[in-house]
Amino acid sequence: MAKKTIITVATTGAWPKKKDNPHVPMTPAEISEDVYECWKAGAAMAHLHMRDDEGNGTMSADKFRETAELLHKNHPDCDIILNMTTSGDLNATDESRQAHLKELRPEMGSFDCGSMNWLHSSLFINHPKFLEQLGQNMQEWGVKPEIEAFDPGMIANAAYYLKKGVLKAPLHFQFCMGCANGIPGSLKNLIFMKETMEGLCPGSTWSCFGVGHSAMEMLYGAVALGGHIRVGMEDNVMYAKGQLATSNVQFVERAVRVIREYGNEPATPAEAREILGLNKVI
């Protein structure tokens, strides 16, 4: 039986706008339709960010609710796993970063496991108090954290939180490769992230994405090293050098082709739930 590889689509993110790529979905209606099309193409999970009416990142629980409701109302057959960000606006409060998780109880939510400089101009703050509170709340609310690690130190932070009970095994990591101020996206570094995780948090699962020029290296690397993969316009608005992506589906379809050429199969949402230890029964 072929090994299953989970494809996560990150449709929107907090930064790209229509001027960067006219196909970036921005509104709840656009995002929910895009998620549905990506599910049909082979994505098992959708990582969701929201935008306000000016197109800026927002942690509005109303926008998350509207998107989830539109998806489920218009496409009741769609069983994709929803993974909602907790980091969609650098100015959000600790409370607004979690309010949508408390209300909507998605199956997964992001957990950015440390702080860092952001775009050489600002700070991406994940204060220890916030992370301890978020980890405990996610356990109480039944939301599995996706541990976003932008460098190996964030994996060590996760190991600490695991010991403290803030996080609960088995963990699922998202290795964020090639972001400014984070670990560069190379196969050598991906192997180092994987081995660091295996040493500190054995039994964890992992996925990765590569921003920009490392996207393909990370896609092939994830498949070859037994991980899972994230694709989409949050991380890349270009499909290839000099070629704007025409849709998020385009990225998902490419990931499906690579996975199948390798000899694996894209995981269905049900298979992804089993791999990740999620409890939802469809």
Add this chain to the structure above:
Amino acid sequence: MSWGVYWLFYRCPACGKLFKSGADTISEPEFGKCPCCHAEGELVGESGKVYPADANNYEDTAN
């Protein structure tokens, strides 16, 4: 949350061409150099600071 490529935007002082280099390709020999005449570019913007309105018109120098 990710934020795409961190671009450094350049204008060629020799031929006027607009081009950009991603910070993730900083070790490449062509980084910051005009893809046409190979002159060292004049920095005119960055992703996190002064982001040009016509960013898609800048040619990527990555191989």
